[in-house]
Structure formats: C-alpha cells, structure tokens
Amino acid sequence: MKLELSVERNEAGKIIEVYFDQTHEPTTYEALKVLPSDAFVLTRGTAFQQKVWLELRNIPVGTTISYQEMAERVGSPKAQQAVGQALAKNPLPVILPCHRVTRKDGSIGGFMGQDRRQDIKQKILDFEQGQIGLDL
Template identity: 55%
Template structure:
C-alpha cells in the first residue's frame, strides 16, 4: 500500500492506494487512520488526485475525474455510485439516496454505507444530510461536513457573480 498527504484547508488528508486511489481520510473524526508500518510513502502515485484536490479547494473544479478502487460490498458500491451523481453544492437526504438506489425503505442502511465510504470528498458523502436538513453523522466530524457544504455553496454563489 502506498500513501501520501495532501495539505487542505481541513488539515492533512491521507491518501492511500496501490495502483489506484483507495482511500482519502480526514485528520480528525471517527474514521481517522494512520499509515501502517509497511505502507510506502509515494506522492507520485497520487499526483493527479493531488492536482484535482487542489483545484477543488481553490474553487476551480466541481467534478473529479479519477480512477478509483473503493473496496466495499455490492450494496456499499451501489450507494457510492449514487453519491457521485449528487451535483457540486447540492445536498440530498438519506431517504432520497435510498430511493435513487431503488430501495426507498433502506435509508438507515444507506446511511451506514455512506459512513463506510473510503474516498471522502471525491466520492461526496458530505452532500447527504438528514431529511430535516440537519447535518448528521460524518466520518471526518460534523464541522468538516459543514465546512465542505458551505465551501461548495460559496463557490457556486461566487461563480454566478
């Protein structure tokens, strides 16, 4: 496994993978991880992801174009594929996400799959909120989720000027 860090406005993000990007992890929150001893530091493998993350945080990129290798169950992958379809700066509820995968009664399971998303930001799990508009669970912490949503809305507003 290879890894590197990306200095973001949210802190140092950990990127990891072998041939493709398999993980993007926040420096805070319940899903925070550290590189394992046998992992090899290698920025070269992640240059395109680093460039695109830089453009995203600078407000120059609204859709990532990266080959990913998200590891998960069939159900999780189905949820993550739908996350990729949520437009930049928009949010949907867990219930709406469940409907979009064809299982409207699975909002709790969708929430669990959303929480297992290993490639945050690029697979935009932060764009899923509670049906009442509340910011619920997020691996990087609610404050990080709030900051990402607000940043995207601010970029859209500034681009309309």
C-alpha cells in the same frame, strides 16, 4: 478553507482510501474533487455499499439530498438506515461526496459515522456553496 487530507494508492496508482489527516500521501480537497472516475477504485464494501457510494457522484456540487432520497435512488426506498451505514464506511470521502447527504429535516447528520465530525461536513458544504455562489 484548508482541509488536511491524504490518500493511499494501490500498486496501479489508483486512490483506494482518503484520510482527513496527513499520514499518507498529502493532497488537497480541490485536487480530489476534480478527479475523474478512473482515478480511484473501490476495493471493499458490499454491492449495496458500492452502489450507494457510486451514486454520490451524481449529487451536484453545492447541493444536498436526504438519506431517504439516496435510498430511493439506489432502488431501496426503505433502506435509509442502511444508506447511512454505507456512508459511514465510505473509503473515499470528497471523491465520493457523502457530505452531500443530510437528514430529511435538513439537519446535517453525521459524517464518516461520527457526530463529532459534523464540523468537517459543514465546512465542506459551505466551501462548495461558496464556490458556486449558492446560499442554501
């Protein structure tokens, strides 16, 4: 799988945005998924959104959780819609792997706030599962 990705960096060289295109500094999925936490910085979002985004790094590669479980993890068990809205605004997909959050019934859900991007979400999940030998 080859995803066309690019990143935007701040003055300090930290990644502040990831794009699914080649309009900025080109990079690869493989390079982004192994970055340490100090390689990026959140420059926007509410406290709730940032809490959701940072929790994403605690979902193991190749697995998924539901929007409901994410809401519970961030201490707002009735906020699954707010979780979905936060994920739709994730500035750092892949680094903060929002693709690992799906609907409670196991269906894929949207990606980056758009149902038409579900193919990207599924490709990333398939790639991760193949990398670790999972068949979920």
